Structures are given as C-alpha cells and as structure tokens.
Amino acid sequence: MKPEAFDVAILGAGVAGCATALALHAAGIDDIALFDAGASVRSDWVGESLPPDVSGLLKALDLWDLFQADGHEPCLGSCAAWGGPDLGYNDFLSNMSGCGWHIHRPRFDRLLRRTVAARGIPLRTCHRLAGVEALALEEGFQLRFSAENGERIAIARHVVDATGPRGAFARSVGSPSVRYDLLVFLTATVALADGAWPSRLTMTETVEDGWWYAAAIPGNRLSLAFATDPKISRKRRLDRPGGWLKSLAATRHIGPRLADTPLGLGPLVVRAVPVSARERPCGAGWTAVGDAAAIFDPLGSEGLYKAIEDGIRAAEAIHASLRHHEDRSDDYARRIAANTQDHLALRQHFYALERQWPESLFWTNRLSKDWGGSRVAN
C-alpha cells in the first residue's frame, strides 16, 4: 500500500495532540493527521483540575463555548494543610478569569477529538508508532505504525510527539530526558451519596508518607489520590485497597469528612510520575508537546494547561518553519526549559515547607534531593 503523506503527523490524540492539531488548523496548516495507539479515549482517569486561566487558551482554540457546555464541575479554589495541621484557603473569587474546573477527563478528551473531526482533521485510532526513519533533510520522517489490519506507513515533513509520558517518537530518535524525581500516585474514584462532599475546593493534605488530594468530579463522585514514594508504596502495600484505605483513615481532614459515608470504591489506578523534561524537546523536523516534552508534579495541577499551551506554541513554530522556512525551535526549547525551571523552583519551595516529620523517608528524600536531576535514556 502506498504510504500516506502529510505536512504534519501528530502522534497521540490526547490533550496536547488535539490542541496542536487545532492550533495548526487555525494557522492554515491543514494537511495534517493524528495517529493514536488506542481505540478510544482512556477511561482510567485520575481527577484532574484546570486553573481559571485556561479559558484564554480554550478561547484561542475556539473551544471555550463548547467546553462550558460540556458539563465539567466548577472548582472554586483549593484548601491545603501543608506544613502544619490546619487548612489554609486559596479561593478563585478574585481571579479575573473566574473559576477553575474539575474535569471529567474522558469527556474532555472526547470533546477535543470531536472538534478535531468537525474541523476535517483525520484521526487514525489503533495506530501505535512502531518505527521511525529519518528521510533526507526537508523531507521529514517515515513513520511505521502497527495498526488493527497490519502495518501502516506514513510520511510527514514534520512530526509532533504528543504520546504522553512515554515520548515514543522522541525516544526513537534518541532524545534523552532529565529526571528530577519519581513519585507514585494511587488514585481512586468514589461514588458518593448526594451532598456527602459539598465542597467545590480541591483539598490537599500532607501525611508522614506523602500527600493526599480530594476533588469533587462530575457525576457526584470524588477523586482521591495519594502521592508517595514508590518504595513506601511497595512496603505498605498501598496499591491494595486495604493499605490505601488505612492510609486514608490516618489523614486529619479528608478521611474524617468521609467517615460516615459508605465509599463505593472503584479500582485503584496506579500511576508512576517521573518529574522530568526532555533535554531538547524538539529537533530538525520534530517537536514534542505535553508530557512528551516535560512531566510536571501533579501538585501544581499544571499538566493539562501546559499541554494545551505547548500545542499552541508548537503550532506557531511549525507554521514558521513550513510556511516561512524560519527556524523557531530554539525559542520553543527555551520556553519549555524556562517553564520547567519555574515549576521545579516552586515545587522545591513547597516540599521544603513541610517539616512535621523529620524522620519520614518521603519528606527527607524530597528535601535532600539533588534538584539538578539525572539523565535517563527515555
């Protein structure tokens, strides 16, 4: 079969991939296609929230009205017991952009994919990247996919890696990451009785082995997550309901608020989060966006905002390259590096505030970490 050829092939139809596609399309580059390994959007979601300022990015992609009508839960701010036993409050009341959002992630991903389709951009599902070959300069890459009906080949002048934490394309072309930390998140969604969790604030609290967060999500459900060290998770068997519930019961704020409520506990989702960034998030004929470019600590709830913003900035650089033969890749790489440094500095500040458990492996490890990071091949 003759390979399909595109100006831009976007690998991964998550938030970063779809945002890049929509931004490229808006800039007049429409010879593009998205390829995703999965048959549909992921269903094992972790209860993400979006900050109020995301409205600006969604407006830029002409998505704001669609998003508002999509049934996500308003998030009015956050409260946290961090660095001490009592809750402190930070609400969005004075934010000019309004409230934030606790999103229904599969619904959000479906909205993005529907919009991509409505703008005439092809999306090939069940296409997992299986091989990459660099073509002569200016001709881009030949991509090999393992698809439902066998192998498929596509050629693209520019490739966008939006494959999430794996960074499948960046790894294929040998682009290493710098890892700053490795956390594990043990997340569950619980079904609640009406009114059992009235707060529309995200609640975060520290415990000896890490920190917990709770956020109301659409459908009268609550997302609960415990962030800890992989070694602690193994030792305390936190990936099993018994160990996880024991840790929840030891919290000062979240557990007691749920004490009188039967928890319809769904399956535990275990996600490793390597806080990391690509040494170089782009190269000749390719750009990484979203988690494929840099993975932030979920503490700041920044990942999705970053994924959308990366998509918009990547589209500007790709447009300059394909339409004007202008190389803006250094600007793009500098922006990713600066955002990562800002994130790491803020993260370090927050982890250093917590000194209630001087013997705790989790907190002493985070305090003594060499924040220069270590280079890893993927």
Ligand SMILES: Cc1cc2nc3c(=O)[nH]c(=O)nc-3n(C[C@H](O)[C@H](O)[C@H](O)COP(=O)(O)OP(=O)(O)OC[C@H]3O[C@@H](n4cnc5c(N)ncnc54)[C@H](O)[C@@H]3O)c2cc1C
């Ligand atoms: C516990 C936890 C809590 C979080 N909380 C928040 C929060 O509150 N707010 C927030 O903004 N962010 C949060 N994040 C971060 C956020 O989830 C990520 O930053 C975001 O999902 C990244 O989007 P993405 O599009 O880059 O990648 P993904 O959403 O991972 O999408 C990648 C896509 O690529 C496809 N793919 C993968 N491999 C291949 C391949 N080889 N070939 C083709 N396709 C492929 C996948 O099928 C998928 O569709 C959290 C993360 C975790 C783990």
